[in-house]
Amino acid sequence: MSVTAAEGFVAAGCHAGVKRRRYDMALLATDDGKPVPAAAVFTQNKFFAPPVDVSRSRLQANGGRASAVIVNSGNANAGTGPAGKADAEAMCAAAGEALGVSAEHVLVCSTGIIGTPLPIEKILAATPKLAKKLSKEGGEDAARGILTTDHKSKEVLVEGPGFTLGGMAKGCGMIAPNMATMLAFLTTDAAVEAEEMQAILRDASDRTFNTLNVDGATSTNDTVILLASGRRGRPDLAAFANAVHKACEDLTLQMARDAEGMTKMVELRVTGAASDAEARAAAKNIAENNLVKCSWYGGDPYWGRLLAAAGSSGVAFEAEKTSVSYGGITVSRAGTNFDHDADAVAAHMKQERIEIEVALGLGQGSARVVGIDLGPGYIKENSKTS
Amino acid sequence: MSVTAAEGFVAAGCHAGVKRRRYDMALLATDDGKPVPAAAVFTQNKFFAPPVDVSRSRLQANGGRASAVIVNSGNANAGTGPAGKADAEAMCAAAGEALGVSAEHVLVCSTGIIGTPLPIEKILAATPKLAKKLSKEGGEDAARGILTTDHKSKEVLVEGPGFTLGGMAKGCGMIAPNMATMLAFLTTDAAVEAEEMQAILRDASDRTFNTLNVDGATSTNDTVILLASGRRGRPDLAAFANAVHKACEDLTLQMARDAEGMTKMVELRVTGAASDAEARAAAKNIAENNLVKCSWYGGDPYWGRLLAAAGSSGVAFEAEKTSVSYGGITVSRAGTNFDHDADAVAAHMKQERIEIEVALGLGQGSARVVGIDLGPGYIKENSKTS
Numbered sequence: 001m002s003v004t005a006a007e008g009f010v011a012a013g014c015h016a017g018v019k020r021r022r023y024d025m026a027l028l029a030t031d032d033g034k035p036v037p038a039a040a041v042f043t044q045n046k047f048f049a050p051p052v053d054v055s056r057s058r059l060q061a062n063g064g065r066a067s068a069v070i071v072n073s074g075n076a077n078a079g080t081g082p083a084g085k086a087d088a089e090a091m092c093a094a095a096g097e098a099l100g101v102s103a104e105h106v107l108v109c110s111t112g113i114i115g116t117p118l119p120i121e122k123i124l125a126a127t128p129k130l131a132k133k134l135s136k137e138g139g140e141d142a143a144r145g146i147l148t149t150d151h152k153s154k155e156v157l158v159e160g161p162g163f164t165l166g167g168m169a170k171g172c173g174m175i176a177p178n179m180a181t182m183l184a185f186l187t188t189d190a191a192v193e194a195e196e197m198q199a200i201l202r203d204a205s206d207r208t209f210n211t212l213n214v215d216g217a218t219s220t221n222d223t224v225i226l227l228a229s230g231r232r233g234r235p236d237l238a239a240f241a242n243a244v245h246k247a248c249e250d251l252t253l254q255m256a257r258d259a260e261g262m263t264k265m266v267e268l269r270v271t272g273a274a275s276d277a278e279a280r281a282a283a284k285n286i287a288e289n290n291l292v293k294c295s296w297y298g299g300d301p302y303w304g305r306l307l308a309a310a311g312s313s314g315v316a317f318e319a320e321k322t323s324v325s326y327g328g329i330t331v332s333r334a335g336t337n338f339d340h341d342a343d344a345v346a347a348h349m350k351q352e353r354i355e356i357e358v359a360l361g362l363g364q365g366s367a368r369v370v371g372i373d374l375g376p377g378y379i380k381e382n383s384k385t386s
Numbered sequence: 387m388s389v390t391a392a393e394g395f396v397a398a399g400c401h402a403g404v405k406r407r408r409y410d411m412a413l414l415a416t417d418d419g420k421p422v423p424a425a426a427v428f429t430q431n432k433f434f435a436p437p438v439d440v441s442r443s444r445l446q447a448n449g450g451r452a453s454a455v456i457v458n459s460g461n462a463n464a465g466t467g468p469a470g471k472a473d474a475e476a477m478c479a480a481a482g483e484a485l486g487v488s489a490e491h492v493l494v495c496s497t498g499i500i501g502t503p504l505p506i507e508k509i510l511a512a513t514p515k516l517a518k519k520l521s522k523e524g525g526e527d528a529a530r531g532i533l534t535t536d537h538k539s540k541e542v543l544v545e546g547p548g549f550t551l552g553g554m555a556k557g558c559g560m561i562a563p564n565m566a567t568m569l570a571f572l573t574t575d576a577a578v579e580a581e582e583m584q585a586i587l588r589d590a591s592d593r594t595f596n597t598l599n600v601d602g603a604t605s606t607n608d609t610v611i612l613l614a615s616g617r618r619g620r621p622d623l624a625a626f627a628n629a630v631h632k633a634c635e636d637l638t639l640q641m642a643r644d645a646e647g648m649t650k651m652v653e654l655r656v657t658g659a660a661s662d663a664e665a666r667a668a669a670k671n672i673a674e675n676n677l678v679k680c681s682w683y684g685g686d687p688y689w690g691r692l693l694a695a696a697g698s699s700g701v702a703f704e705a706e707k708t709s710v711s712y713g714g715i716t717v718s719r720a721g722t723n724f725d726h727d728a729d730a731v732a733a734h735m736k737q738e739r740i741e742i743e744v745a746l747g748l749g750q751g752s753a754r755v756v757g758i759d760l761g762p763g764y765i766k767e768n769s770k771t772s
Contacts, residue, residue, distance in 0.1 A: 047697025079690045081722035114690025298769030304465045304500025308606050311433025336467035376762045383684030
């Protein structure tokens with residue numbers, strides 16, 4: 001159940017010394033070193049990190065092909081200027097040399113603290129050893145090597161008709177629509193062209209990773225990469241797209257459950273908006289609202305805060321047309337309190353996964369966000385860098 | 387030093403029983419019951435509360451004149467539908483009757499929890515007694531009567547050339563640009579027309595109250611009201627505008643210092659943006675970012691999070707042109723670390739009031755936001771309604 005489940009891929013993880021003790025590097029590669037079709041989705045943050053710059057440029061230059069991805073955790077190589085870019089290129093060169101492949105076909109990702117130079121010597125020294133460890137069984141080690149404040153590895157396996165799709169991810173903070181510090185790597189043995197994979201990966205990311213909102217912060221380093229070895233031939237494209245969506249959704253929920261300081265995960269749907277875009281804007285404003293997030297932490301079905309957040313999100317809103325439900329139980333209608341079974345709502349609020357619908361009653365627009373509560377654990381994890 | 391300092395105004399506060407023990411009502415009135423020019427700025431939240439609806443309609447209908455303002459705290463009369471509107475009108479009628487003035491000249495404000503019907507009988511029963519208590523000395527009681535989770539009363543007095551301007555305010559949560567649960571009441575004995583006062587109050591609010599961002603949440607009930615008795619004649623209009631700005635600024639800083647769970651107040655300036663609007667957008671994204679707010683709580687000058695927030699705010703951004711300073715000490719330049727006196731920065735971060743500048747290096751646009759850190763106290767105050 002990992003990034004090496006599909007035919008044609010090997011992986012490894014190791015400790016290079018970026019972090020004190022835990023694994024801090026991962027390498028994913030094709031088993032014969034040949035470049036294969038690759039698709040990728042990157043952060044939309046304009047303060048993007050050098051490795052994002054390097055990987056994006058390579059895929060553009062070579063038409064979407066890659067032999068390997070080298071990753072370090074513990075340091076994001078972000079806010080590091082031209083020296084950071086040279087470091088990212090040096091990581092590709094070192095991996096290329098160790099694998100006997102062109103550096104142009106090596107992608108690079110980093111995740112961790114921002115604004116501190118990468119300990120590049122340690123990383124370069126570890127790379128040949130990491131390459132030697134590459135194996136079919138190395139998926140789990142690789143999944144450990146990409147983690148930062150994550151409490152658990154995140155892996156996924158989807159068996160499609162005639163193909164396998166596997167993957168790994170990391171991420172639990174600085175996550176907002178459009179990804180933030182999350183990395184995900186997917187591999188498949190289906191034969192799919194880079195361009196068609198790109199459309200499928202973009203669509204799946206929009207519907208999964210990009211609906212996850214931990215703290216309204218979009219990171220500098222987000223990257224999702226999908227590699228296809230083609231070993232098992234042409235798949236049914238709809239089934240393949242479905243498998244990619246399923247894998248991304250699974251990894252998204254794993255990330256939500258592991259979010260920094262999280263005690264409750266909220267599936268928030270905004271429906272009846274004037275458009276999908278307006279539904280997304282309202283859902284984002286609700287999921288990022290600290291008063292709302294605190295009410296989730298407290299298990300308090302305080303619908304007034306949800307409507308106040310929706311009403312201040314800039315979208316069309318008429319209080320008399322709204323309704324709000326928790327766990328399918330309507331607690332507010334027409335912008336005011338609606339008689340309901342308070343015990344049933346309280347029981348729902350005690351669960352780790354809460355379902356909320358805010359219906360605006362104006363049109364057909366809808367959106368879904370996976371939100372996280374705000375409790376003391378989040379502050380504890382984020383008030384000190386070190 | 388209060389809302390009754392200017393000639394022509396009286397006020398009172400009392401306990402009506404909306405809250406368990408503390409004062410929960412205030413009344414402000416002209417001392418002869420005559421209507422005077424009034425200006426007001428209201429919440430921009432589309433989920434606005436019935437008292438906002440009633441006060442706004444009255445000022446529109448009567449051309450900007452008021453004899454009195456009746457206020458209750460403990461319950462926002464928001465999310466209460468048509469019954470809530472009837473309650474807000476009943477409050478005006480009761481105050482009008484007790485004062486012998488037309489209900490059309492009585493404004494009404496409520497603040498507190500959302501979605502629970504107002505205990506209107508208690509409020510109506512207390513109103514005649516409250517009217518009897520009206521006095522020149524009642525300003526302090528009135529300032530207590532409008533508080534919710536505030537820890538302190540907020541009062542201000544500005545002596546202008548030939549006029550006095552005094553006021554009171556409440557607010558410490560659900561505060562975001564464009565006010566949120568904050569109420570402010572200003573009175574002056576200068577003779578100023580409603581229309582010119584409106585422009586002055588709008589401008590002052592934009593530069594003060596609307597720069598305060600506690601939790602990115604805009605409330606249902608925000609209201610700022612300015613009444614002018616005219617007793618001391620025509621002021622120099624520039625001096626008057628200046629006094630209004632000064633009073634609003636003072637109350638804004640009092641609210642910031644009293645923000646829910648606040649341990650640090652941050653004066654954040656974004657400069658060098660492509661436009662003032664872009665500077666405001668970037669500043670808002672930074673001040674609402676929970677990772678940034680946690681770093682303020684921890685006293686950590688983590689400039690990477692500031693740039694990540696600016697870079698994902700949708701405004702023009704080029705990392706190589708940026709610089710970031712804490713307390714006037716540059717810690718980042720060109721999107722990367724800049725050598726600095728870490729002890730001096732650490733000493734600045736220990737203060738209650740932190741100054742940060744994020745310079746984008748692109749144009750002349752600038753904005754200022756007063757932000758608040760995010761610590762455990764905020765969550766404690768906001769995770770349970772009761």
